Amino acid sequence: MSSDRQESDSAIHEDDAGTVTRGLEERLVDSVKNHDGVSRRAVLGGLAIAGGSAIAGTGATRSDDDTGDSNDETMGFGAPGTYTEEQFDPHGFLREFNTGDSTNERPSRFGENDYNLNAGVYEENGQTVREFNFVAVPVEQEILPGITFPMWTFNGQVPGPTIRVEEGDLVRVNFTNGFPDMAHTIHPHLRNLNPRMDGIPQNGPGLIDSGESFTYEWQAQPVGTHLYHCHMLPLKAHVHRGMYGSMIVDPKPENVRENPRQYIDYHGPITDEVREMAAERARSRNMISHADYSPEGFDGIDEMVMVMNGFDTNFDGDNEVYGVNTRGFCYAPARTDAYNGEWEAGETKHPIEIDGNERQRVHLLNTIEFDFVNSFHCHSQFFDYYDAGTTLFPNRKTIDTVLMCQAQRGILEFDYSNHEPGLYMFHAHQSEFAELGWMSFFEVN
Numbered sequence: 001m002s003s004d005r006q007e008s009d010s011a012i013h014e015d016d017a018g019t020v021t022r023g024l025e026e027r028l029v030d031s032v033k034n035h036d037g038v039s040r041r042a043v044l045g046g047l048a049i050a051g052g053s054a055i056a057g058t059g060a061t062r063s064d065d066d067t068g069d070s071n072d073e074t075m076g077f078g079a080p081g082t083y084t085e086e087q088f089d090p091h092g093f094l095r096e097f098n099t100g101d102s103t104n105e106r107p108s109r110f111g112e113n114d115y116n117l118n119a120g121v122y123e124e125n126g127q128t129v130r131e132f133n134f135v136a137v138p139v140e141q142e143i144l145p146g147i148t149f150p151m152w153t154f155n156g157q158v159p160g161p162t163i164r165v166e167e168g169d170l171v172r173v174n175f176t177n178g179f180p181d182m183a184h185t186i187h188p189h190l191r192n193l194n195p196r197m198d199g200i201p202q203n204g205p206g207l208i209d210s211g212e213s214f215t216y217e218w219q220a221q222p223v224g225t226h227l228y229h230c231h232m233l234p235l236k237a238h239v240h241r242g243m244y245g246s247m248i249v250d251p252k253p254e255n256v257r258e259n260p261r262q263y264i265d266y267h268g269p270i271t272d273e274v275r276e277m278a279a280e281r282a283r284s285r286n287m288i289s290h291a292d293y294s295p296e297g298f299d300g301i302d303e304m305v306m307v308m309n310g311f312d313t314n315f316d317g318d319n320e321v322y323g324v325n326t327r328g329f330c331y332a333p334a335r336t337d338a339y340n341g342e343w344e345a346g347e348t349k350h351p352i353e354i355d356g357n358e359r360q361r362v363h364l365l366n367t368i369e370f371d372f373v374n375s376f377h378c379h380s381q382f383f384d385y386y387d388a389g390t391t392l393f394p395n396r397k398t399i400d401t402v403l404m405c406q407a408q409r410g411i412l413e414f415d416y417s418n419h420e421p422g423l424y425m426f427h428a429h430q431s432e433f434a435e436l437g438w439m440s441f442f443e444v445n
Contacts, residue, residue, distance in 0.1 A: 008353045011055035017423060017441065018335035018343060024435055025329050029144050030323060035314040039140060048155050088141050088157045090151070090325040094304045094352065097164040097248070097287060099132030117161055117176065130165045130220075131172040136184045136208075136230075136243070143321050144328050144437070149311050152182075152230075152241035158326050159307040159367070160228070160245025164287050167249050169220040176213040183207035184238070187231035188247065189407065191221045200231045207232060223263065223285075224389035225252040225363040239406075240312060242326075246305055246409070248363060251282035251392065253289070265391045281392040302354055303361045308374045308404070308438065319370050321437050324427065328437025333423065334340050342424060343443070351443035353421060354416070360442075362387065362412040366404035374438075376412065377429040378402040383414035416444040 032042055087189035100121045119131040140148040140155045154160030165171055174373065177184050185208060187199035196204030205214045256263045257279040260270055264278050281282050283289050286297050291299040309326055310319035321328050331352050333343040343351070354360055366374045377400060385402055386395035389411040396402075402410065427439040 016336050017425075018333045019334040021329050021349075021439070022334070024439075025144065025437075028321065028328060029147055029438060032144070032313045035320065037149060037311075037313045037315055038143075039150075040146055058438040064103040088326065090327050090330045091350070091352075093157070093159070093162075093325055094306070096162060097303075098132065098161050099185030099287060100132060115156060119172075124170070127168070127170050128166065129170045130163075131174070132161075133161060133174050133176075134160075134186065135176045135178045137178040141242070141326065143311050143313075143326060147313075147321075149313065149321075152184075152238060152243050153178075154186075154243060154245055156220070158244075159305075159309070159365075160243070162226075162245060162305050162363075163247040165220045165247070165249055166288070167220050167223050167252055167255065171216075171218045171220055171247075173216045173218075174213065175208060175216060177208045177210055178220060179210050181210060183209045183232055183385075184243065185231045186216055186218075186228055188218050190218050190247070190249075191225040192218055198205070199228075201233070202388065220249045222390050223249050223392075224436040225365065225411055226388070227365055227367070227407055227409060229367070229407075236369050239367060240310075242309075243384040244307070244309075244367045246307060246363060246365050248287075248305075248389070250286040250288075253279045253286065256282040256392065263391060264393045265395055266393055278380055278392050285392065286334060300358055301361055302358045303363065304352070305363045306376075308364070308366045308367070308368055308376070310368050310371065310433075310438075312370060317370055318435075319368070322368075323437045323438065331440030333441060333443075336423070351441035353443045353445060356416045356419060356421065356444045359413060359415045362410070363413055364402075364404070365409040366400050366406055368406055371430075371433075373403050373405050373430075374433065375401060375429045377402045377427055378412075378414065380419065381414050381416060381424065383412045386413070416442070419444055421445055 005125065018220055090144055098118050100118050117133055119133050121128065121130050123129070134154050137153055137156050139151050139153050141151045141158055143149045151158045163171065173186060175186055185199040185201065192198055197218055199216065200203065201207050208214050226247045226249065228245055228247050230238040232238050251263060257275055260275050260278040265273065278431065284301055287298045289292055290301070291297045306324040308324050310322040312318060313320045323330065332349060333351050334349050335344040364376055368374045382398045382400045385396040385399055387395045387410050389409070400410070404410070421444050423441045423443055425439065425441050427434040
């Protein structure tokens with residue numbers, strides 16, 4: 001690859017992942033930068049990223065600047081190509097699991113109610129309680145370099161924080177609506193036995209108005225990868241603007257060992273081997289048994305959360321920007337040399353680095369609005385798929401593409417142990433989505 005081709009700012013060279021990504025990204029930025037719904041911040045040379053606060057706090061249904069040419073374009077200059085502490089970082093979000101305990105504390109961004117997202121883990125009436133603080137706030141969040149979109153968020157981020165609990169826990173969420181002029185709820189996709197806790201306008205506390213608070217309590221069941229979202233009407237607006245997140249319910253190995261049929265899609269005899277196999281699978285799925293959580297815990301699994309989403313930047317009822325974890329092309333390389341196998345990361349963009357010897361587990365959710373389905377396609381490898389993550393044995397084995405409608409979710413497991421080190425692409429297999437941001441890479445080491 002010649003240096004001239006690498007330095008090109010606009011040409012798309014199909015044999016170079018870096019320039020393909022950069023070309024697609026520049027084209028996408030150009031196509032949406034003057035749309036009604038977005039603001040531009042520090043668009044330096046087409047790809048510089050704004051520094052400074054990204055928090056606008058408008059609460060409006062669209063950007064205050066209809067043209068995209070206001071002072072926003074000159075606001076927020078920081079070091080080009082860097083995220084600030086206030087900005088959402090899709091790379092950090094990828095592996096951030098909030099279990100309620102203090103090991104996951106993070107700085108406050110929205111006042112006292114956000115001071116501790118993880119509010120505590122304790123026993124109450126013989127049950128483990130995992131408590132969280134959620135606050136709904138409007139935020140400007142970057143979807144492309146220099147392009148921000150007015151989000152409606154849980155805790156100032158889209159997707160909202162990932163909650164991770166064990167089956168049988170009581171999940172306690174202290175929710176405060178920090179919007180100045182809009183009501184919200186939190187609806188969990190769980191087996192919820194109390195209609196007051198369903199988070200819909202017609203039941204229990206109903207809508208949580210501006211400045212009000214309510215404590216939701218949910219039983220952590222069933223095991224799996226689940227969704228939570230606001231259920232305020234118009235529902236499509238609240239989902240499209242970003243009021244959703246994931247909730248992972250881990251299995252308890254002792255429960256699985258005692259009654260394995262509840263956890264496996266298997267109709268043969270339950271031998272000791274099958275029982276232990278299921279229990280070991282449960283241990284690998286349980287966060288608190290992981291090596292990074294417990295010194296002698298389960299090792300060899302690398303877990304990630306990917307939330308497929310999209311954004312209608314001109315409010316015409318169709319998405320213009322797609323991605324996983326909100327920002328288009330964020331897990332792609334900034335520059336590559338296809339012939340020498342080398343690549344470079346950008347400050348805000350780089351492939352997901354994985355260990356070829358580790359098994360990869362992706363908690364995948366589809367929250368897309370305005371499109372019927374979304375999909376995940378893995379290049380050069382196949383994966384096992386667990387629908388909703390509710391079984392410990394896969395529902396589908398050895399597939400390379402999965403389709404999902406809105407709210408559908410599942411677990412993908414795969415590894416690259418027999419592959420050469422390098423870049424391996426993954427993306428939506430709707431070609432349009434891929435060219436409009438939903439395209440990324442694993443870097444196998």
